[in-house]
Structures are given as structure tokens and as C-alpha cells.
Amino acid sequence: MISMRDISVRFGEVQALKGVSIAVGRGEFVALVGPNGSGKTTLLRAMHGMLSLRGRRELAPEAARQAMVFQRPFVMRLSVSNNLRLALWLGGVPRAQWNERIASALERVSLQGLEERPARALSGGQQQRLAIARAWAVQPALLFLDEPTASLDPAAKKDVETLLAGFAADGMTLVMSTHNLGQAKRLASRVVYLEDGEIHADLPTAQFFDGGLTGRAQQFLKGEMA
Incomplete structure (x- = not known):
């Protein structure tokens, strides 16, 4: 559906993404997780075509129909x-x-x-x-979501999660950033861990949460990193 190859994004002196490569297949639900400042939102915006970047961004024809939902809806x-x-x-x-x-x-x-x-x-x-x-x-084929439940109360979070699960069941491709690991575990088919503008883990959800991680990614999963 979408392929990003050796993507780098810089904001002034800050290197926000450093040679990131990721591909998302049709019908996947990918959760991007990682500490604050890890590059999750930048990667979402780069995938959506909102940022100037170095590297290659390739879309399947149907992925031209895409949309993005921001953390603070406008x-x-x-x-x-x-x-x-x-x-x-x-x-x-x-x-x-x-x-x-x-x-x-x-x-x-x-x-x-x-x-x-x-x-x-x-x-x-x-x-x-x-x-x-x-x-x-x-009717997007590809939907990006940046922390879509970050500022919501538990009932509203549940409502949004139910909607997203329904979209996935309908075959929509979704890429979502989240700090809520429980949400990633409930919704995603695959979890990508970013840190310092790089991807350090990219695993099926079950493997991500059941012993597939090492090093700093494992520390993050244990709640030892913010």
C-alpha cells in the first residue's frame, strides 16, 4: 500500500528521521510506538506526504485515497x-x-x-x-491517526477504538501512533517501535508483546522509558 525507503527528515538542526524504511501492506493495522520525541508523528506526516523529505515514498494506486486524523482535531x-x-x-x-x-x-x-x-x-x-x-x-483506502485518543476520557477512548476496529474489519489500512500500549495490543496487527528517529523493532503484535524485544525496546515495553 505504501513504501518508505531511507527516509530522512530534518527540522533545522534536528534530525527527526534518520534513514527510516517501512512498508505497509493492504489491510494492515500498524501501531507506531516509542518515547516522546521518537519520530512517530513525523513518520506519520511523512507517510501522508505532508513533509519535505529525503528518500523514496511510493504509493499503490488506491493509496492515493488517504486521510489523516490528528491528535487535536481541527x-x-x-x-x-x-x-x-x-x-x-x-x-x-x-x-x-x-x-x-x-x-x-x-x-x-x-x-x-x-x-x-x-x-x-x-x-x-x-x-x-x-x-x-x-x-x-x-472513503480512504489508507487512514493515518496521530494519538487519536490521547485527550479523551475512558468512555470516549472505547468509542474511538470500536470505530477503528470496525474500519480494520472492513479492510481499511490504518497506521496509528499511540502512547497507549494496551491500545496497540488490542487493535494493531503489527507494532513498530521508534527511538531517536530510527526504527528499532517491527514485529507482529503478538511477537512484540510476548518476548520478541530486546534492549531499549524491551525497557520501553516494561515502562522504564517515557
């Missing part, structure tokens, strides 16, 4: 439905499909009935679900 000063209409317009979706897609997306995230409410009047959990609905409405 919602426009518009109604819930108009936030979705804007995403559909930007995504090139034919206008004739908008109403059906909006209704389906809001039902999928349990926000039906709130179409005309100002988006910024929603709770934090509802705004995150709106951001996910906005991404899902354009």
Missing part, C-alpha cells in the same frame, strides 16, 4: 454537516453523493441527529468522532 466554525461537506468537496466527491455519505458517516460514529449543531459546541470526544467521520466519509 473543526471548522461550521455545523457538523458542513464540516463533512467541506471534506467531501476537498476530496473531490461528487455532490450527488454528499447527503448519503454524510448520513452514513454520522451514523457510523453515532453523531446522527447532531447535523446542524455547531461543531465547536461538541464535546472533545464528539469532536474526535467528527474528525474520524470526516476522514471516513471520503
Whole structure:
């Protein structure tokens, strides 16, 4: 679905990614984990094509349909439905499909009935679900998520995890950064550990959590690194 080869990203004097190579196959759910400043968000943004980089980024044709959900969702000063209409317009979706897609997306995230409410009047959990609905409405083949439940309460986190598990079951390809190792274990099919802008482990989820790690990656898993 997407292949990144020898990717390096620099912000001034800071080398954020150092020759990273990673490939994500169709239908995978990849969790990026690691300490603060390890490069998780930078890698997500590089994969999504948001950053200038050195190296090679290759996409399968269907991966051109992609979206990203950020840690702090940005919602426009518009109604819930108009936030979705804007995403559909930007995504090139034919206008004739908008109403059906909006209704389906809001039902999928349990926000039906709130179409005309100002988006910024929603709770934090509802705004995150709106951001996910906005991404899902354009029917991406590839979805990136940056700490999608970091600022949510337990109930809202559970709601978002249920949505993401459903997307994965539908065959969508997902790449998510998270500090929540339990979340990675519950949702991901594969876990990638980053530190200091480099990948130090890339394993199937069961192997990652059941003795497949060594060194600093093992220390991180034990909670000995922030």
C-alpha cells in the first residue's frame, strides 16, 4: 500500500528521521510506538506526504485515497454537516453523493441527529468522532491517526477504538501512533517501535508483546522509558 525507503527528515538542526524504511501492506493495522520525541508523528506526516523529505515514498494506486486524523482535531466554525461537506468537496466527491455519505458517516460514529449543531459546541470526544467521520466519509483506502485518543476520557477512548476496529474489519489500512500500549495490543496487527528517529523493532503484535524485544525496546515495553 505504501513504501518508505531511507527516509530522512530534518527540522533545522534536528534530525527527526534518520534513514527510516517501512512498508505497509493492504489491510494492515500498524501501531507506531516509542518515547516522546521518537519520530512517530513525523513518520506519520511523512507517510501522508505532508513533509519535505529525503528518500523514496511510493504509493499503490488506491493509496492515493488517504486521510489523516490528528491528535487535536481541527473543526471548522461550521455545523457538523458542513464540516463533512467541506471534506467531501476537498476530496473531490461528487455532490450527488454528499447527503448519503454524510448520513452514513454520522451514523457510523453515532453523531446522527447532531447535523446542524455547531461543531465547536461538541464535546472533545464528539469532536474526535467528527474528525474520524470526516476522514471516513471520503472513503480512504489508507487512514493515518496521530494519538487519536490521547485527550479523551475512558468512555470516549472505547468509542474511538470500536470505530477503528470496525474500519480494520472492513479492510481499511490504518497506521496509528499511540502512547497507549494496551491500545496497540488490542487493535494493531503489527507494532513498530521508534527511538531517536530510527526504527528499532517491527514485529507482529503478538511477537512484540510476548518476548520478541530486546534492549531499549524491551525497557520501553516494561515502562522504564517515557
